[in-house]
Amino acid sequence: MLQVSTTIALAALSIAAALCIVRMARGGSLPDRVVALDSLLVIVVIGLAVLAARTGESLYLDIMVVASLLGFTGTTLVSTFVERRGAR
Amino acid sequence: MIEVLASILILAGAGLALIAAIGLQRFGDVFARMHVATKPASLGMALALTGAVLAMAGVGHTTKLILVILFQYLTAPISAHLIGRATFRAGTEMHPDTNFDELASRIKPRPRQSN
Amino acid sequence: MRRTVTAIVWLTAIWVALWEDVTWANVLSGLLIAVLITRKIKVVPPRVSHGFRPKAFLVLAAYFIRELVRASMIIAWEVVTPGDRINPAVVSIRLRTRSPFIATTVANLNSLTPGTLTLELDEETWTLFIHVLHLESIQASRRAIHHLEALVMAAFPRRGVVVPGAEREEVA
Numbered sequence A: 001m002l003q004v005s006t007t008i009a010l011a012a013l014s015i016a017a018a019l020c021i022v023r024m025a026r027g028g029s030l031p032d033r034v035v036a037l038d039s040l041l042v043i044v045v046i047g048l049a050v051l052a053a054r055t056g057e058s059l060y061l062d063i064m065v066v067a068s069l070l071g072f073t074g075t076t077l078v079s080t081f082v083e084r085r086g087a088r
Numbered sequence B: 001m002i003e004v005l006a007s008i009l010i011l012a013g014a015g016l017a018l019i020a021a022i023g024l025q026r027f028g029d030v031f032a033r034m035h036v037a038t039k040p041a042s043l044g045m046a047l048a049l050t051g052a053v054l055a056m057a058g059v060g061h062t063t064k065l066i067l068v069i070l071f072q073y074l075t076a077p078i079s080a081h082l083i084g085r086a087t088f089r090a091g092t093e094m095h096p097d098t099n100f101d102e103l104a105s106r107i108k109p110r111p112r113q114s115n
Numbered sequence C: 001m002r003r004t005v006t007a008i009v010w011l012t013a014i015w016v017a018l019w020e021d022v023t024w025a026n027v028l029s030g031l032l033i034a035v036l037i038t039r040k041i042k043v044v045p046p047r048v049s050h051g052f053r054p055k056a057f058l059v060l061a062a063y064f065i066r067e068l069v070r071a072s073m074i075i076a077w078e079v080v081t082p083g084d085r086i087n088p089a090v091v092s093i094r095l096r097t098r099s100p101f102i103a104t105t106v107a108n109l110n111s112l113t114p115g116t117l118t119l120e121l122d123e124e125t126w127t128l129f130i131h132v133l134h135l136e137s138i139q140a141s142r143r144a145i146h147h148l149e150a151l152v153m154a155a156f157p158r159r160g161v162v163v164p165g166a167e168r169e170e171v172a
Helices: A002-026 A030-055 A059-085 B002-026 B030-055 B059-090 B102-107 C002-019 C024-040 C054-080 C100-112 C138-155
Strands: C089-094 C116-122 C127-132
Touching: A002 A030, A002 B002, A002 B030, A030 A059, A030 B002, A030 B030, A030 B059, A059 B059, B002 B030, B002 C054, B030 B059, B030 C054, B030 C116, B059 C002, B059 C100, B059 C116, B059 C127, C002 C024, C054 C100, C054 C138, C089 C138, C100 C116, C100 C127, C100 C138, C127 C138
Parallel strands: none
Antiparallel strands: C089 C127, C116 C127
């Protein structure tokens, strides 16, 4: 049961991650890329939690904590940069 | 039984994340994308991680997952506000039909000349 | 001082929780790091102190979670159905509170609810600028924010002031 549902979930998350990367590449403006990167990190965190639930491996949870901490730091830095330099 | 509930939560979370990513592609301006991308994804994260809590026994695992959910809900509005304010002040192009009320149109920044 | 001690206890608790194990080494290293962090980063004490009413807080939490789920569904539906019905707007709202804590909480909760996004908070006039994805009417958006603000003010009353509405007065 859990095997089937996590497989489907991981497939959906892979598509979602790919779509985020497409948006990051196409951009439009810098904020677009930041928003896409932010969502990508949320998707990575969800993916790691799903992997942990699937395998019972607690190492994934440690990686998940670090990823979620780094995501916020990155967003904060880039938005300070956007505010100072302007969105392009 | 718990496994069924965990599966449903994980699937719902992944589904919301996918919807958020599709929204990133579908919407026209940065602000609409912010609405669509960040918030359903946060809810999706809360659902999927709750699913993982149910699937994995252990106090240590549970505290870690709950810490990440709390951290996400603590920081998501801050980063959304930071990007939103920076984008707004930088005068990024908005959806052409955007409505402004009296006060907002007074502070509405001029779009920057692209060079 | 009390604030610093609370912060140290919290930081140590989180540190131990992340190690998933309560040992002397974990607790001591956590304490050391917590003390270092609180020495390096000074927390500015709030200008207005607030109490906490559990019952009103539950009302706020229930309202917020309901809004969160409802609005997420609306946005998800918007994404999966073809065409777009978005009607974006930037709306300004005069806040009634004069407490930085309440204003921050309202701004953050508003950002968390899908469909609305806080853009700016003008500190001089206490005006909140929000971006709305599906504008019904400017009045409806303002009413929603004022309702949220009233719930937050009820959950976190100004300490020592029991009269409702006392938060409206100016704080020097």
